[in-house]
Amino acid sequence: DAKTTQPTSMDCAEGRAANLPCNHSTISGNEYVYWYRQIHSQGPQYIIHGLKNNETNEMASLIITEDRKSSTLILPHATLRDTAVYYCIVRSSGGSYIPTFGRGTSLIVHP
Amino acid sequence: DSGVTQTPKHLITATGQRVTLRCSPRSGDLSVYWYQQSLDQGLQFLIQYYNGEERAKGNILERFSAQQFPDLHSELNLSSLELGDSALYFCASSVAVGTTEAFFGQGTRLTVV
Numbered sequence: 001d002a003k004t005t006q007p008t009s010m011d012c013a014e015g016r017a018a019n020l021p022c023n024h025s026t027i028s029g030n031e032y033v034y035w036y037r038q039i040h041s042q043g044p045q046y047i048i049h050g051l052k053n054n055e056t057n058e059m060a061s062l063i064i065t066e067d068r069k070s071s072t073l074i075l076p077h078a079t080l081r082d083t084a085v086y087y088c089i090v091r092s093s094g095g096s097y098i099p100t101f102g103r104g105t106s107l108i109v110h111p
Numbered sequence: 112d113s114g115v116t117q118t119p120k121h122l123i124t125a126t127g128q129r130v131t132l133r134c135s136p137r138s139g140d141l142s143v144y145w146y147q148q149s150l151d152q153g154l155q156f157l158i159q160y161y162n163g164e165e166r167a168k169g170n171i172l173e174r175f176s177a178q179q180f181p182d183l184h185s186e187l188n189l190s191s192l193e194l195g196d197s198a199l200y201f202c203a204s205s206v207a208v209g210t211t212e213a214f215f216g217q218g219t220r221l222t223v224v
Contacts, residue, residue: 041199
């Protein structure tokens with residue numbers, strides 16, 4: 001699976017959009033981009049995933065660049081409860097898969 | 112609520128002891144994963160089971176073992192406990208081995224004193 005690079009930490013004002021970048025320049029054609037988050041001491045929570053089209057669900061939007069070498073997770077109206085570590089994971093479709101988490105981005109949403 | 116249930120939520124035990132952590136996966140999920148997260152450390156994959164059989168092993172110590180039962184619940188056994196085993200232990204489940212997202216329980220916080 002392709003390696004990902006994320007900033008160590010970010011902050012965002014409550015009510016504003018939080019844009020979390022992820023670089024995955026070695027991604028291959030059949031690899032998906034997944035995002036999880038982990039609120040302090042809780043289990044990780046799946047957020048969203050995509051292949052090449054932009055995706056949106058009730059939690060967030062995922063924007064993948066046309067060359068697929070990077071993506072951005074967007075929390076449109078961040079709240080204090082969105083303070084968490086956000087993990088970007090790239091994995092190939094099919095086959096056995098073990099969710100593997102790097103260091104992620106620590107997002108702090110402040111009042 | 113992810114649908115994955117882990118018990119107990121907290122466990123305090125002494126060095127040298129043995130404990131068992133339990134995980135009930137989401138209804139219909141056949142695959143179970145165990146992870147360890149020490150203080151300020153990332154999530155370390157330990158082991159995966161699928162429909163009762165071991166499918167993948169990560170950084171699991173020989174003192175640790177796991178199994179998945181016919182009703183699909185899983186147990187992680189930790190023996191000869193050391194202070195360094197103090198951590199959060201998470202269980203996750205997914206529908207299949209190569210599936211999309213995994214759903215995590217709330218974890219068991221183990222403290223070894």
